[in-house]
Amino acid sequence: MPKITYIEHSGAEHVLDVKNGLSVMEGAVKNNIPGIDADCGGACACATCHVYVDEAWTDKVGSKSAMEESMLDFAENVEPNSRLSCQIKVTDALDGLVVRMPESQH
Amino acid sequence: MSETNAGVVIIGAGHAGGTAAALLRQYGYAAPIILVGEEPIAPYQRPPLSKAWLKGEADAESLALKPVAFYAEAGIDLVLAVKATAIDRVGHTVSLSDGRTLAYDALIIATGATARALPIPGADLKGVLSLRSAADAEELKAALRPGKRLAVIGGGYIGLEAAASARALGAEAVVIEKEPRILARVACEVLSTFFTDYHRARGVEFEVGATVEALEGGASGRVTGVRLAEGRIVACDTALVGVGAPPNDQIARAAGLATGGGVVVDIHARTSDPAIYAIGDVTHRPLPHYSRSFRLESVANALEQARQAAAAITGRPPPVEEVTWNWSDQYDIKYQFAGVPFDVDEVIVRGDPATGKFAVFHLTGDVIQAVEAVNAPAEFMMGRKLIGQRQPISRSRLADPAVSMKEVAA
Numbered sequence: 001m002p003k004i005t006y007i008e009h010s011g012a013e014h015v016l017d018v019k020n021g022l023s024v025m026e027g028a029v030k031n032n033i034p035g036i037d038a039d040c041g042g043a044c045a046c047a048t049c050h051v052y053v054d055e056a057w058t059d060k061v062g063s064k065s066a067m068e069e070s071m072l073d074f075a076e077n078v079e080p081n082s083r084l085s086c087q088i089k090v091t092d093a094l095d096g097l098v099v100r101m102p103e104s105q106h
Numbered sequence: 107m108s109e110t111n112a113g114v115v116i117i118g119a120g121h122a123g124g125t126a127a128a129l130l131r132q133y134g135y136a137a138p139i140i141l142v143g144e145e146p147i148a149p150y151q152r153p154p155l156s157k158a159w160l161k162g163e164a165d166a167e168s169l170a171l172k173p174v175a176f177y178a179e180a181g182i183d184l185v186l187a188v189k190a191t192a193i194d195r196v197g198h199t200v201s202l203s204d205g206r207t208l209a210y211d212a213l214i215i216a217t218g219a220t221a222r223a224l225p226i227p228g229a230d231l232k233g234v235l236s237l238r239s240a241a242d243a244e245e246l247k248a249a250l251r252p253g254k255r256l257a258v259i260g261g262g263y264i265g266l267e268a269a270a271s272a273r274a275l276g277a278e279a280v281v282i283e284k285e286p287r288i289l290a291r292v293a294c295e296v297l298s299t300f301f302t303d304y305h306r307a308r309g310v311e312f313e314v315g316a317t318v319e320a321l322e323g324g325a326s327g328r329v330t331g332v333r334l335a336e337g338r339i340v341a342c343d344t345a346l347v348g349v350g351a352p353p354n355d356q357i358a359r360a361a362g363l364a365t366g367g368g369v370v371v372d373i374h375a376r377t378s379d380p381a382i383y384a385i386g387d388v389t390h391r392p393l394p395h396y397s398r399s400f401r402l403e404s405v406a407n408a409l410e411q412a413r414q415a416a417a418a419i420t421g422r423p424p425p426v427e428e429v430t431w432n433w434s435d436q437y438d439i440k441y442q443f444a445g446v447p448f449d450v451d452e453v454i455v456r457g458d459p460a461t462g463k464f465a466v467f468h469l470t471g472d473v474i475q476a477v478e479a480v481n482a483p484a485e486f487m488m489g490r491k492l493i494g495q496r497q498p499i500s501r502s503r504l505a506d507p508a509v510s511m512k513e514v515a516a
Binding site: 022026029030031032034037039040041043044045046047067070071073074075104106 | 128131132151153154157158168170171172173176180405406409425426428431433435440442483484487488491511
């Protein structure tokens, strides 16, 4: 299973095995990792699963849909490497992915 | 908080209750947590039941809030297929249907709502369904396939989402609504017209202003049609009743807690008893942005109140007050709405509904009270922010789609 490292805003690090096919958001939520709220459960409707993708991985996680782009455009503290983690599907190619969480999702 | 170390008892293992239990552990709560649910399965997400799950695009595992193993690992005692029957506020205990009595330091009522049944003949026929639980959804899904016809009674979100999913699965669908337009209670007329047209173009039929008199059954005891007041019968193989969901507040009322359109709570999700919280669909809660109280029925509300209760119980600062919001997926439409249209004196439509991308803003003076956005995430996100800030805006700029939402807010 691909390993994904989730780093909370506080610096606390969680390395998790996340099944292929789940989203990066689901990997955190199903393991009760704080910092990703995902209020809409992955419908790309709320922008509360915002993460910063580690620079080494920004190309590998694929590109944003127009919907995701617009939602992120109005989220707080957005950076060029910001993504909605519900829109990134876990595959073997993402083994080793590192994502960091913003201070708040609300 | 936990003087006796009895811990927290949560009654209701739905989206709200399950989230509160998980958050208490995230927030460092170390005493026992007991999560009691009437359904035989661990907490799961309900929104996909009428959307992705019904269409076969999501499985049971993805519905689950947490993997089953999580509860044991987190030290959460999950008690399923058991109902809480009474609260003893003096003794700080809850009685369960399995005969047990649980002590609590803090109690969270997360009992949700029950789909309203139609008080008409034939309501108990086979094939007359509601859509609230995973078991309901299984039954509905089995009935939706080519050659079958679904009658949806009640043109609200659940009914419309089910009609869209029925069409995606090749079944026919007819929506029967007693008001002159669908979504009458929850959306403005522009939206009603837009959704009616969108569904019609995809083969859904509508009967509006139609009073349902009875459900007709065949020899097999299964529903065959819906009889309207004028005597006409709308044929169907399955009828889905979606006419609202009153709060499950009986246990709170019996315990003498303040109720009225749900269990009355404050902005910390606390009831009239300081040791008892209530969260989710069962509550009647303050809306700080509007200086009023209201019963919200949404996941966003359930999650916000789970955060409020978990923060209060663990002594954390209260979470940021949110502007209420919700969403609906029908066909390829992403519909998002925020706020509540109280005291509205102007309605502004931004964009042309005919393009399938527009938003309707509801204002009091120059202040936005609510936004309904169809395939318009920028309008939804910025609208929601502006509602929260109570920031006056220029109506003419808001009405002009050529002016970006960032410029509207500037």
